[in-house]
Amino acid sequence: MDFALTDEQRLIAETVSAFVTAELDPHADEVERLDEVPDQLARSIREKALAAGLYAANMPEEIGGGGLDAVSMTLVERELGKTSFALQSLVARPSNILQACEGEQRERYLLPAVRGERHDCLAMTEPGAGSDIRSMRASAVRSGDAYVLDGTKHFISHADMADFAVVFAATGSEETAHGPKSLITAFLVDLDAPGVEVRRGSDCVSHRGYHQCELAFTGCRIPVSQRLGEEGGGFALMGEWLGASRLQVAATSVGRARRILDLTLQWAAEREQFGRPVGRFQGVAFPLADMATELEAAELLTLRAAWKQDNGGMTDRDAAMAKLYASEALGRIADQALQTFGGMGLMAELPIERYWRDARVERIWDGTSEIQRHIISRSLLRPLGA
Template identity: 60%
Template sequence: MTAYGLTEEQEMIASTVRSFVENEIYPHEDQVERTGEVPAEIADEIKRKTIELGFYACNFPESVGGAGLGHLDFALVERELGRGSMALTHFFGRPQNILMACEGDQIERYLTPAVRGERMDALAMTEPGAGSDIRSMACTAVRKDGDWVVNGTKHFISGAEHADFIIVFIATGEDATPKGPKKRITAFLVDRGTPGLTIRDGYKSVSHRGYKNMILEFDDCRLPDAQVLGDVDGGFEVMNTWLYATRITVAAMSVGRARRVFDYGLTYAAEREQFGQPIGKFQGVSFQLADMITEIDAADLLTLAAADRLDRNLPANREIASAKLYASEMLARVTDATLQIHGGMGLMDDYPIERFWRDARVERIWDGTSEIQRHIISRDLLRALGA
């Protein structure tokens, strides 16, 4: 048992995934960073080896063919995957848990193939004018001749270039409220190749090269009722049930990446000499190392504690927000300090430090900005006092 109380099995999960990342992901990172692409043969090899390892769709219950990992177990998996390139670890295969909302024929068409690794999914919510404000979605689905006719645009859609189908949240109506109109949202399952759907390249990002963001364009795209995931106008219920803990993923991956970055900084501080001694002996560097490892450990424990609350069916919204907020901002500080320790060489692409520095920036934005997390935390605190 560790200080936090991880079991021997949990320690084995973490070490197994860490070894996989070191042996199967690290060797390809330079190529992906250089080209911005993941060759199909490498993607297929990672997926195949993940399936053989028994970790593909490990976030799904055994009843549907997954490994049945709990929230804490899965946080350990994501933490170790965080050490590697997201463009490559994408093929380690963690389908969206929201697919557990599939019913009837949807189970064999979407859920089961996704768990087996036969079909890949992507998730689409964000629009050019609707990021964290989901209720301001402009992409709409309107009933016409027994179908849903979809028009609008989604952007920043990760993994859509590889997806066989996409889980799309679309406005299907509007309610008048004292605070103004609010959209009703429905989740749809949309197959690649559906007439009226165009998937095209998105924007060039400085973070996570090779892990692309795509743009989805719907032009009179017709979807039957069979493509509705959950209930019509029940998108928020589906979202809150199955996407509740996605922020833990960002927190956990931030911790894993920070530990990898820290190892570079620690090694460099021990080996690089100036004025006749390792730079790690200078207080300006040694104190930075002390602060970095303290923050990493704190973020790790905060993240595992939030995941543990979910496993114990305890309220965890504030704790998850705290973990995502602290871990993502911690990663920014650790990468920046590590770059500073490396000096001018830290900015050169001879070292991976500048890549880690660039990659860290997006963690404070996606899956809810730091400002949104602070709002969630403060609202939870104040509500308890009736404010």
């Protein structure tokens, strides 16, 4: 197998790395302290990302996006993953599901999102429906030429900075081998529409400045023209368009793990105890070797899945393996880094405690580690009839 990147892919990675260093990293401490990205700073970063050609890199060229292949996007996410999530999210990658927009929806939602004029968020999770998406209770009932949406969504990332949401709601039910399950439909919902309330959620230990929110819908009328796809086809849309989000989490985890390892290596080489650098002691040196090995394995697994996606062969199992291993490797690497730094690793004076906190959510969002293991194990057993 040829593991070499093309010249263009190397240039993409170098360009994003330089952008992170010059435009994002200098503001990371301020965002961490404020738990906010100031409005003026957010506008400035978006404008610079647009000018640099980094905005909407995941979208096809024919609609104004960057048109990057999956491997190149993995490199972009890897480099962005080295800094504050609240800041890197401003170098926006509109949700791939917007490519399902048709007709007027393209002019109202898809194209403005690609141009950076409007910003989207995804609303699936509910207080009683996390991993079990088809148990959601938020409902959309047909009423003439509209649907009436009622219910609550929570853990909706950056809804406080979004103009509209792709909302998944139950529009009926069907009997399955496991009992009745909701039929899910997707809708494009403007967040300033009557009957929509956006609330900041509880403070989160991970990714300060990148807020999770609650969306409350009360008698919200959604024109049929804002239905995304067919009625009852929301679950299929998730499968078709949202699988790439697992690769994004994997790539981001790889980038953050690389930043953590670099900081830890520097500390181990410079910090002295008993008259020599702590990295000379096996108790520190051997874990460094394990960290580096896990990082390389995570990156190769992630790039392999992306390469398979580019060649039309990526399966749910490939994406699940990449997300599972990279996110869990990040957790282990962050924990070992903190141990190597000792007491200073827990101090806000250094970024290690931040990376340690931030690492925890990667094993939860976009499908928990348990969900990824379920996907993987079912793909192994199903061909055997088990």
